Amino acid sequence: MNDQNSKSQTVGLMVEFPPSKDIGQAEKFRRKRDRILTVASPLILLLIWEIVIQLGLLDRRLFPAPSMIAGTFYELIVSGALWDDLSISLLRICVGFFFGAIAGIFVGTMMGVIPVVGAVLSPIIASIYPIPKIAIFPLIMVLFGLGEMSKFVVVAIAVFFYMVINTVAGVSNVESIYKDVGRSFRVSKIRSVFKITLPAAMPMIIAGLRVSAGVSLLVLVSAEFVGAESGIGYLVWNSWQIFDVRSMFVGIIVIGFLGWASFTFLDFIERACLPWAPKNRR
């Protein structure tokens, strides 16, 4: 013992590494803090906004305070005007999203599973995909009229391209071991698409739906700016044109809410479709 001590002293210095007193409290605290912050940060933002306006630091005609917007919000709800615009926008998004997603998943799967289809379609998809869909909205109106159909179509087209790209990525990256298992059990080609390829690609498809939900909102609001007589986008643009700034802000807030709602809805879809994904255990 003494020998060892003297030896280590002569060789160099003993550096001590003290034990940690933390057995996980710090992590627990951090999580709790983050949960509170998630709720608190938007409220704090609203509060700052309110104070800035009340102090007269910004022109209240252009930037009404949250309390002023709340009043208008209430009026629009009571009069039913907000619901009229919201419901028609929701219909356009849902119909466009649904058909765009179905078509996109179908075409993407075909491209990923049948090499010939992939070879033929991928250059076409790749060249049309980056064109902002709102840029072809005039064309869509020429083809499908000024009514609801043109709004359904523009949303569907935007969703379609995102879904094709994500589905192709998901389908063509299925781990080869799963394909081997399918072949070793002599599973037919069609059956293996439904029982192996699509389930394996499902996380990518869900991710595509998530992006598409935001995109469909974006495209629809833009379309309603220029080519509609109703809808949330119309509410924002029309309010701006008649200088009803408070109604405009109501529209913007509702769009934000729709974005949040679509994310929550897709969380639900994800839990329903991917009960096997480890992260859904929480």
Added chain:
Amino acid sequence: MKPSTKGVETGMKAHMVDAQKGTTSSRVSMELRGLGKKFLVGSDEFQALKSIDLDVGVGEFVCVLGASGCGKTTLLRILGGLEKHTEGTLRFHQESTGQPPTSIVFQEVSIFPWLNVWENVAFGLRARNAPKALIKERVSYYIEKVGLTSFSKHFPHQLSGGMKQRVSIARAFANDPEVLLLDEPFSALDERNKATLQDELLRIWEETGKTIVFVTHSIDEAIYLADRILVFTGPPGHITQTHMPEFARPRDMTAVRATPEYEMLLKSIHVGLGPTGNDPEIIE
């Protein structure tokens, strides 16, 4: 592999059989004649397997022993229908119409993460539209055999590595093929798990009388499990030796290792495998 509890039984012997076609069973499950495989690497022809003759009898446990890269996995993939041989003939006995010739237990985790244990085990039977009652009976039977009955509704991410491989084994057996193919199924497991699963496999094999072709690079694993060991070298992959270890089952490896027969077998296999300097994969 297993702790020594029993002494070595007398009359136990390991001998070498020259004829590669010798089987321990009267009826043949699988028949290979001059089987070979060529494929293109860049623009060059590569002979992966060459003139393999082999008969595997019903209920036989055959180990294909070789270093990595010798072509033993290619052989297994051909037997499993994942690749086509380019030379010779391959024939399987079929018990009844619709009976699949083979099912594979893969080395890596191959069960589907989106199916629970029960659905994974039922996969092969459902794929060939077996009657519902039969699926239910077989799946329950084999899940019980691998000791996972209380985990039937669990998803793979909730299982340990050993349990996942048990599911894989149950899935292959439940499909009721003529021949079961296992490709180094335990090589990713720790020693204790490996020993447990080897014993479970032997028990299920004895209870079901299935024909098994087991690919491994571990000499001791082959000696512990096999009726017949085919020493495989390559490329081009071919059978260089056939051994029939006749140690009484259940084999107690500690006792087996103490016998002169084991010593002889080991030496002979090493000769068959060729120089070991360049294949660190071979483990005793």
